[in-house]
Amino acid sequence: MENETMDRKIEKTTGWRVAFTKRALPYWGGALFLALVLWLVFRDNSSTLRVDGQTLTIGNVTEGEFNDYIRISGQVQPMTTIQISPLEGGVVEEIIREEGSQVKKGDEILRMSNENLDLQILNSEAELAEKENLLRNTMISMEQEKLSVRQEKLQLQMEVRRNKRAYEQQKALYDEKLIAREEWLKAEEDYLLSLDKLELVKNKEIQDSLYRTVQIEQMQESLDNMKINMQMIRKRKDNLTIKAPIDGELGLLDAVLGQSIASGTRIGQINDLSSYKIEAQIDEHYIDRVTAGLEAVFERQNESFHAVIRKVYPEVREGKFKADFKFSGEQPENIRTGQTYYMNLQLGLPEEAVLIPRGTFYQYTGGKWIYVLSPDGSRAAKREIRIGRQNPQYYEVEEGLQPGEKVIISNYETFRDNDILILK
Numbered sequence: 414m415e416n417e418t419m420d421r422k423i424e425k426t427t428g429w430r431v432a433f434t435k436r437a438l439p440y441w442g443g444a445l446f447l448a449l450v451l452w453l454v455f456r457d458n459s460s461t462l463r464v465d466g467q468t469l470t471i472g473n474v475t476e477g478e479f480n481d482y483i484r485i486s487g488q489v490q491p492m493t494t495i496q497i498s499p500l501e502g503g504v505v506e507e508i509i510r511e512e513g514s515q516v517k518k519g520d521e522i523l524r525m526s527n528e529n530l531d532l533q534i535l536n537s538e539a540e541l542a543e544k545e546n547l548l549r550n551t552m553i554s555m556e557q558e559k560l561s562v563r564q565e566k567l568q569l570q571m572e573v574r575r576n577k578r579a580y581e582q583q584k585a586l587y588d589e590k591l592i593a594r595e596e597w598l599k600a601e602e603d604y605l606l607s608l609d610k611l612e613l614v615k616n617k618e619i620q621d622s623l624y625r626t627v628q629i630e631q632m633q634e635s636l637d638n639m640k641i642n643m644q645m646i647r648k649r650k651d652n653l654t655i656k657a658p659i660d661g662e663l664g665l666l667d668a669v670l671g672q673s674i675a676s677g678t679r680i681g682q683i684n685d686l687s688s689y690k691i692e693a694q695i696d697e698h699y700i701d702r703v704t705a706g707l708e709a710v711f712e713r714q715n716e717s718f719h720a721v722i723r724k725v726y727p728e729v730r731e732g733k734f735k736a737d738f739k740f741s742g743e744q745p746e747n748i749r750t751g752q753t754y755y756m757n758l759q760l761g762l763p764e765e766a767v768l769i770p771r772g773t774f775y776q777y778t779g780g781k782w783i784y785v786l787s788p789d790g791s792r793a794a795k796r797e798i799r800i801g802r803q804n805p806q807y808y809e810v811e812e813g814l815q816p817g818e819k820v821i822i823s824n825y826e827t828f829r830d831n832d833i834l835i836l837k
Contacts, residue, residue, distance in 0.1 A: 462828060466836035470823035471786065472770040476816040479768060481761035484805040485709070487693030487738060489752040493685035495659055497666075501652040502676040503527035505668050512666040516657040516683065523668055525653040534646050541639045548632045555625045562618050569611040576604035661685045664750070689748055691720055691738040693756070697729045702760050703736060709756040713745040720756065760802075767814060768807040772822025775800070780808065784821040784834055793821055793834040 503525030510522045583600035586592040657663070666681040674680060695703055709720045720738035728734065738756075774783060780800035784793040798813030814820065821834070828834065 460831045461833040461835055462831035463835045463837055464828070466790075468823075469821050469836070470772060472772060472820050472822040474810070474814045474816055474818040474820060475768050476765065477768055478763045479766040479802065479807060479809050480763045480804055481802055482757045482759045482804050483695070483699060484755065485693045485695055485758050486753055486755050487691035489689050489748060489750055489754065490692050491661070491684035491686060491750060492688040492690045492739070493659075494664075495661075495683045495685070496679050497522070497655060497658075497681040497683065498677050498679050499525065499652065499655055499674055500676060501525075501527060501530065501649050502674060502678075503530070503653050505670055505672045505674065508666075508668060508670065510657075510663050510666075512663055512681070514663045515661075516663050517660050518657055520657045522655045522657060522663065522666070522681070525655070525674065527650075527653055530646070530650055530653070534643075534650065537639070537643050537646050541636075541643055544632075544636050544639055548629075548636055551632060552629060555621075555629070558621065559618075559625070562614065562621060566611070566614045566618060569607060569614055573604070573607040573611050576600070576607045580604040655680075657683055659683055659685060662750070684750060686750075689740065689744065689750075690723070691740075691754055691756070693736050693738060693758075694733040695736055695758075697732050697734055699760070700729065700734050703734075703758070707758060707760065708741065709738060709758040711754045711756040713754065716745070718743065718745055722758075757805075766801075767810040767816060769810055769814065769820055770822055771803065771806060771808060773824040774822050775808070777825040783814075784825075784828075785814070786819040786821070786836075790819070791836055793836065795830075795832050 504527070505523060506526045507524045508522075509524070510516060510520065516522070580600040580603070583592060583597045587594060587597035661683045664682050664684050668674065668680045703722065703725055705722050705725060707722045709722070711718055711720070719741040721741045722736050723739045724737040726735040726737075769783075780798070782795055782797045785796045786793045796813055799811045801809040801811045803809065
């Protein structure tokens, strides 16, 4: 029995059963690992979302003429507007013209009062009267002094004549040896002294005349300046009455009775209604493309009108900048300040381009990508694109789309950036 057992041969496993032996286990492990690697490499990582196709807005990608314009709105404003600001502060006493009234140049609009200015006028008048009295008194005093010097001069002239006569008599007597030499010399000295005194008075008269002339001129100049100052102060009082600087329409009158208004405060404006302009607010996206000279077209009363940009303001406020348009050709009838016109502003010449209709998707993607429908319309895939210019109807597609394709142009907020949309 033992020999039979020892002599029995072990059968060798062959065929498909080899795959289930212990020796095949490492191969099974390697195959599974390879399959896992291939699955990780070639699996579809795209995220999908099922959406209701009835709620979507589909747009066709076309090739056609892109008209480079934007739609803007503007308000009619007078071409010339003059600000009303009082040159003199005061309290409003009377409002003569109401806002919106038609005025002529020089028409009174409102009157004000200013007690401090009235007090300045009284003080200036009193000071002017005082100066006039001082000048008058000075001239009287100078005239009296002039008469006094003249009288002294006459007195000395008479004394010179007497002393000369006495000197000549004494000289004749001395020559005849009838008087002493001392008497003759005394008479000569009296005569020469009177001549010197007369000369002094004459010099004084000349100097006093020059001094009086200069002093009177100075006082007269001071008086004239005071009169000019007085006229200016009275003119300031005239400034308390606000008058229209030009013919036009009184607009934005901001004043009430009893209100205290400081000098230079803007209280209204006069609109020159002989010519108008259109003020438009434009998105800052176009600030580099909007320049003076560009033309805009708008319709009013079933007629087309043209306007040209006359000025572009560089300041950007709340994402917009301002531009002024002037009418090119005829103006609409019954034009009024504050009317709103909707204009098409031409930014460039029409060009052939790939186009897609405007849609709310742009606000979500910024024009960097879009969902493109499959040929059968059952699904849509995300695709990167590049959008160039835009007008109120179309976007210009520079890269990423071909004419004939269909895209989703409605809002993307509910899609949560999924790569694939399955349309139900």
